[in-house]
Amino acid sequence: MNENVLEYSIQNSADTRQNKSFRERRCSRFGRGTLMKAELAIIGGTGFYNPGMAGNLEQLEVNTIYGSVTCQVGEHQGKNVVFLPRHGKEHNLPPHRINYRANIWALRELGVKCIISSTAVGSLRKEITPGMLVVLDQFIDFTKYRKHTFYDGTGGEVVHTDFTEPYCPQLRSCLCRILHQKGVPFLEKGTYICTEGPRYETPAEVKLFAAWGGDVVGMTNVPEVALAREAGLCYASLSLVTNYGSGLSSQPLNHQEVVEEMKAKINIIGDVFIKAFNSLTGVQDCRCAFKEDYKLGDKDN
Numbered sequence: 001m002n003e004n005v006l007e008y009s010i011q012n013s014a015d016t017r018q019n020k021s022f023r024e025r026r027c028s029r030f031g032r033g034t035l036m037k038a039e040l041a042i043i044g045g046t047g048f049y050n051p052g053m054a055g056n057l058e059q060l061e062v063n064t065i066y067g068s069v070t071c072q073v074g075e076h077q078g079k080n081v082v083f084l085p086r087h088g089k090e091h092n093l094p095p096h097r098i099n100y101r102a103n104i105w106a107l108r109e110l111g112v113k114c115i116i117s118s119t120a121v122g123s124l125r126k127e128i129t130p131g132m133l134v135v136l137d138q139f140i141d142f143t144k145y146r147k148h149t150f151y152d153g154t155g156g157e158v159v160h161t162d163f164t165e166p167y168c169p170q171l172r173s174c175l176c177r178i179l180h181q182k183g184v185p186f187l188e189k190g191t192y193i194c195t196e197g198p199r200y201e202t203p204a205e206v207k208l209f210a211a212w213g214g215d216v217v218g219m220t221n222v223p224e225v226a227l228a229r230e231a232g233l234c235y236a237s238l239s240l241v242t243n244y245g246s247g248l249s250s251q252p253l254n255h256q257e258v259v260e261e262m263k264a265k266i267n268i269i270g271d272v273f274i275k276a277f278n279s280l281t282g283v284q285d286c287r288c289a290f291k292e293d294y295k296l297g298d299k300d301n
């Protein structure tokens with residue numbers, strides 16, 4: 001691996017003017033000093049710290065108005081790919097401390113249009129067993145203290161974004177097609193409950209979440225998926241069930257079993273991501289990208 005650290009800065013761009021609305025900031029172009037452009041990104045979750053796909057990986061520091069982000073870039077079959085381990089390379093960033101806005105903003109500034117992420121989740125149902133993969137299609141947000149939107153009212157802008165399809169249908173069907181081809185057992189749909197963490201859930205919470213329609217529980221997919229949509233990026237997440245939720249198993253939960261289960265399946269997940277990227281063109285044939293029709297229609301007046 002090439003450990004060169006490329007400096008990418010947008011600090012001098014007009015985006016840093018805090019009185020600009022998000023719409024104006026979103027419409028701005030690359031700042032001066034751009035060194036690369038990538039249309040595809042992987043956000044790696046627990047146990048996924050190496051994309052295993054791109055040659056000549058280089059570490060890239062992206063300074064955004066929301067904070068600094070360190071990621072890796074590399075080339076895969078002629079396409080630049082960004083890899084961003086959301087917990088940091090050494091897994092030293094707990095879910096509630098992740099700077100989700102900076103992460104998504106940095107990817108957008110690098111030209112990324114499509115993001116596929118991995119998430120380790122707990123099962124809320126006996127029939128969803130550890131080792132299963134789930135292509136998420138809905139989420140329920142139980143986070144509490146996170147900066148969860150780019151539309152924070154700066155510039156007097158009030159926007160409510162449509163989330164009828166929280167995850168990109170184009171990316172989801174791509175993941176499902178590949179998993180079918182591989183013959184890997186998986187669920188084509190799943191509702192993700194996102195908790196604040198870092199503690200695990202109580203058995204009472206697991207019962208409640210299941211009764212409310214949740215299938216799996218994790219700590220990171222929100223606000224990541226929501227911010228991607230606000231930024232006009234396609235986003236899908238492949239979840240690996242690493243354990244039963246509290247109360248569904250006689251064993252207490254521990255982080256090591258999550259890491260071990262992820263280790264056992266990391267090659268499958270990596271292969272699915274590689275195949276997905278081989279088939280993606282970066283063209284967004286869906287409603288995830290910014291379109292005046294539905295964004296303006298949802299704006300308060």
Ligand SMILES: [Zn+2]
Nearest residue numbers: 168234286288
């Ligand atoms: Zn999309």
